[in-house]
Amino acid sequence: MNEFKKLLHFARPYWKLAVFSLVMLVAMVGFDLAVPRLVGRIIDKGIRQKDLTVVMTTSAIMLCISMLSALVAVLNSISSIRVGENIARDLREAIFVKIQNFSYGNIDRFSTAKLMVRLMSDTAAVQRLFQMSLRIGTRAPLSMIGSIVLMFVTSKTLALAMMPILVVSGIVIVFFSTRLEPFFRTVQQRLDRLNTVLQENIAGARLVKAFVRGKYEADRFDTANASLAQENIHVMQLMASMSPILTLLINIGIVLVVWLGGLQTIHGNLSLGQIIAFTNYLMATLQPLTMMTQLSNNWANGLASAKRINEVLDAEPEVAELPDATSLPSPIQGEIEFDHAGFHYNGDMDIAVLENICTRAEPGKTTAVLGATGSGKSSLVNLIPRFYDASAGSVYIDSQNVRTLKGDSILEHVSIVPQDTVLFSGTVRDNIRYGRPEATEEDVIAAATAAQAHGFIMNMPAQYDTHIEERGVNLSGGQKQRIAIARALVCKPSILILDDATSAVDVETETKIHTAIAKSAQGTTVVMVAQRISTVLNADKIIVLDKGRIAAEGTHRELLRTSPIYREIYDSQLGAGVRHGL
Numbered sequence: 001m002n003e004f005k006k007l008l009h010f011a012r013p014y015w016k017l018a019v020f021s022l023v024m025l026v027a028m029v030g031f032d033l034a035v036p037r038l039v040g041r042i043i044d045k046g047i048r049q050k051d052l053t054v055v056m057t058t059s060a061i062m063l064c065i066s067m068l069s070a071l072v073a074v075l076n077s078i079s080s081i082r083v084g085e086n087i088a089r090d091l092r093e094a095i096f097v098k099i100q101n102f103s104y105g106n107i108d109r110f111s112t113a114k115l116m117v118r119l120m121s122d123t124a125a126v127q128r129l130f131q132m133s134l135r136i137g138t139r140a141p142l143s144m145i146g147s148i149v150l151m152f153v154t155s156k157t158l159a160l161a162m163m164p165i166l167v168v169s170g171i172v173i174v175f176f177s178t179r180l181e182p183f184f185r186t187v188q189q190r191l192d193r194l195n196t197v198l199q200e201n202i203a204g205a206r207l208v209k210a211f212v213r214g215k216y217e218a219d220r221f222d223t224a225n226a227s228l229a230q231e232n233i234h235v236m237q238l239m240a241s242m243s244p245i246l247t248l249l250i251n252i253g254i255v256l257v258v259w260l261g262g263l264q265t266i267h268g269n270l271s272l273g274q275i276i277a278f279t280n281y282l283m284a285t286l287q288p289l290t291m292m293t294q295l296s297n298n299w300a301n302g303l304a305s306a307k308r309i310n311e312v313l314d315a316e317p318e319v320a321e322l323p324d325a326t327s328l329p330s331p332i333q334g335e336i337e338f339d340h341a342g343f344h345y346n347g348d349m350d351i352a353v354l355e356n357i358c359t360r361a362e363p364g365k366t367t368a369v370l371g372a373t374g375s376g377k378s379s380l381v382n383l384i385p386r387f388y389d390a391s392a393g394s395v396y397i398d399s400q401n402v403r404t405l406k407g408d409s410i411l412e413h414v415s416i417v418p419q420d421t422v423l424f425s426g427t428v429r430d431n432i433r434y435g436r437p438e439a440t441e442e443d444v445i446a447a448a449t450a451a452q453a454h455g456f457i458m459n460m461p462a463q464y465d466t467h468i469e470e471r472g473v474n475l476s477g478g479q480k481q482r483i484a485i486a487r488a489l490v491c492k493p494s495i496l497i498l499d500d501a502t503s504a505v506d507v508e509t510e511t512k513i514h515t516a517i518a519k520s521a522q523g524t525t526v527v528m529v530a531q532r533i534s535t536v537l538n539a540d541k542i543i544v545l546d547k548g549r550i551a552a553e554g555t556h557r558e559l560l561r562t563s564p565i566y567r568e569i570y571d572s573q574l575g576a577g578v579r580h581g582l
Contacts, residue, residue, distance in 0.1 A: 003306040006313075007126060010090050014083045021079035021134045024072040029142045031069035033150060036280035038062045040154075044273035076135060084131035091123045095312055103319035104387045108345070110312065113196035118312050121191060122305035129302025136295045140288035147285040154278045155270055158260055162282060165253045169246055169289045173296055176242040180300035183235045188304055190228040197224045239297055246289055257282055319389050319407070327409035332398050334413070334494040334525030336361035336384055342392030343379050353379045354548045357393070361541070366518070366526040368536035370569065371545035377529040378419055380545065381497050384527065385414045397495070415493035417501035419529070421480040423472035428457055429464040431483055435491045447490035450516040452509050453482035477504035485513065489521065496521060498528040507534050514538070533573045542566070 011018060038058050046055035099107075099115055107115075148166070151159040201217050257279050264270035270278075343354040354376045361367040369377045382388050383395045386402045395402045402410060415435065423431050432447060433439045439447075444464065448454040456479055460466040472480045481504050488496060496517070502510040514535075517526065528535065536542050537556050544552040544559065544566050552563035559566040 003310050004129070004303055006310050007087075007091070007306055010087045010094070011083065011130065013090075014086050017079050018083050018134060021076050021083065022138055024076035024079065025134070025139050026142065027072045028069050028076060029139055029146060031065045031072070032143065032284065033146045033281075034065055035062060036277040036284070037150070038065070039280065040271075040273035040277035042273070043276060044271045048272070080131050080134035083134060084127045087130050088123050088127035091126060091309065092119055095119050095123070095309065098313055098315070101317055102315070103317045103389075104382065105318035105345075106315055110315075111196065113199045114192045115312070116199070117188065117192050117195055118308050122188065122308050125298075125301050125305035126309065128298050129306075132295050132298045136291045140291040140295065144285050144288040147281045147288075151278060151281045151285065154274050154281065155261070155264065157264065157269075158257060158278055161256055161260055162253055162285070165249050165256075166285065166289075169249050172242060172245050172249075173289065173292050176238060177296035177300055180235065180238055180297060182304075183231065183238065184301040185304035185307070187228065187231045187235060187301075188308060190224070190231050194221075194224040194228050197221050250283075250289075253282055254279070319386055321406055322404060325404060325406045326400075327406050328397065328400065328413055330413075332413050332494045333363040334361075334523075335363045335396075335398050336367075336495065336525065336527065337396040337399070338380075338383070338393070339396065340393035341383060341390040341395055343376070343383065343388060344391045345379075352548055354383075354390075357550060359543055359550060359553060361525055361527055363525050364523045365540040366514075366528065366538075368539035368542045369527065369529045369545060370531070370533070370536050370542055370566070371551075372569075373531070375545040376548040377545055378499050381416070381499055381527055381529055384495065384497060385410055385416060413494040414497065415488035415491045415495070416497040417481070417484050417488045417499060419499045419501075421472070421477070421484045421504075423468050423475070423480055423483060425468065425470050427462075427465050427467055428460070428483065431468055432464075432486045432490055434487055439490045443490050444486075446520065447486040448483075450489050450513070450520040451482045451485035452505075452513050452516065453479070453486050456482075478506075478509070481505060482509075482513070485517075489517070492521075493524060495525045495527070498526065500529050500531060502535060503531070507532075510535060533570050544569075 038061060042055055042058045042062075045051060046058060095115075095118060099119075102110075144166075148159065151162065197217075197220050201221065257275070261270060261275040261278060265272060265275060337360045338357040341354060341357040342352060344352055357380065369380060371377050379388070383390050384397070384402070386395075386405075386407060389403065397405070397410065397413075424434065429444055432444050436443075445454060448457055448464075457463055457466070468475065468483075472483075475483070481501055485498070485501055488498075502513055505513070510532075511534075517524075528539070530536050540555070541553060542556060542559055543550060544563055546565055551565050552559055554562065560570065
């Protein structure tokens with residue numbers, strides 16, 4: 001319940017529309033409750049006494065009431081739908097904005113597939129809960145209370161006989177509702193898993209085909225799909241068990257009314273019209289129970305989804321700005337310093353990714369980070385723009401601790417080409433200008449030229465207006481990387497981070513890229529992560545990482561003389577003969 005209360009503030013902007021919906025609902029209940037008494041009047045005062053005037057006038061009143069009831073029902077439905085849709089839209093927007101403010105650590109913890117389920121499926125469940133609450137949540141109790149009161153007004157004896165049935169029905173609904181919520185929560189978890197498998201297979205469809213793993217992936221999907229289906233069956237079985245029980249109770253109530261009411265009529269204590277009116281009120285009392293069954297299902301599902309949405313909305317960014325955070329002054333020199341920096345993923349202090357990193361990247365120089373897979377290269381450069389916070393020690397830009405700086409002010413001066421190239425649907429030009437929408441055509445072409453992308457772009461059908469498909473599937477890996485490099489260069493950063501950004505291009509093109517970057521980005525501090533030794537040969541400084549620690553640092557020639565690890569990497573890639581020939 002508290003989880004739902006947390007989301008109520010999303011309904012505040014639409015309180016007037018919600019109140020209007022409730023007013024229409026109250027009017028509809030009032031009109032509906034008037035009909036049985038009018039039916040009883042027609043029977044007792046009109047038909048039995050053969051008074052055609054009473055029959056005609058009362059029938060006309062019933063017709064008007066029915067038309068008004070239909071009108072307010074339509075208005076209630078329209079207004080409740082609008083409230084629900086607006087709340088769902090605001091919820092999706094709030095979750096999306098929250099995700100945009102997440103640090104890398106938050107995204108790692110939730111995963112893309114789980115966030116997609118919360119953004120779409122869970123918000124839809126909460127939307128249905130708000131709509132059902134406005135359409136049924138108020139109508140059911142109002143209709144039940146009004147019907148019970150009018151049942152006592154019509155016949156106290158029959159009304160008292162019905163009370164045990166109503167109480168038992170309420171107990172049944174509460175019992176099944178409390179049982180359903182954990183099942184709905186499990187369903188959403190199973191849906192998370194299914195979405196994860198589906199997303200991985202769609203994204204890696206080519207890889208699956210290349211390794212002939214279609215059967216394996218089909219089995220994975222079948223397992224996740226069967227698990228979701230099985231949990232849904234449990235939910236539906238529980239829901240299906242509730243309806244027959246309530247139907248049985250309703251039928252028992254009708255039988256009691258007919259039996260006891262018949263006795264009352266025989267002894268002259270009740271008229272035929274009163275029995276019919278009472279039966280209608282009984283149905284009007286039991287019908288809300290059926291409504292509440294439907295509401296309880298949506299309530300259980302909605303509460304489970306509300307909890308999952310609140311997990312996202314309540315999550316604090318793992319990298320948060322200090323209240324008194326300052327901005328980096330412009331321009332900056334671009335000096336980077338690591339002071340005994342360490343890093344552990346997800347706060348697991350037992351598994352160190354980086355330990356005791358003490359090094360410096362000179363402003364305007366190129367610093368390369370080299371090491372085996374898993375040595376911590378990407379983790380190291382991700383500390384510079386503060387995508388992650390160092391678990392120990394500090395990272396400085398121009399002698400200012402990045403923890404004390406505003407995130408946006410850091411990223412105004414830092415551009416990064418990540419290890420995994422991401423391009424968006426749109427034109428080539430749009431993708432290059434993504435970080436600087438105001439960039440001129442000359443800026444775009446200059447950046448593309450430096451990234452060795454201008455040539456192949458000009459050979460495309462629409463050149464810079466060529467549409468890039470989802471995830472850049474109509475481009476090669478090298479082409480995507482070069483566009484990503486151009487996207488970083490067009491921002492004219494003071495610090496440029498290349499995280500294995502040329503791994504998909506040939507050595508010759510890679511050399512041209514680095515030469516062009518050196519010319520076009522003079523004065524820029526370049527930090528490059530690489531696994532190929534050819535990438536780092538001309539760097540002003542090379543840092544060799546081994547198991548999260550700095551094993552050596554210096555120029556290429558210095559490391560060949562002093563670092564066994566560097567020599568081993570060099571010899572394995574270029575051969576010892578090349579080294580001895582230097």
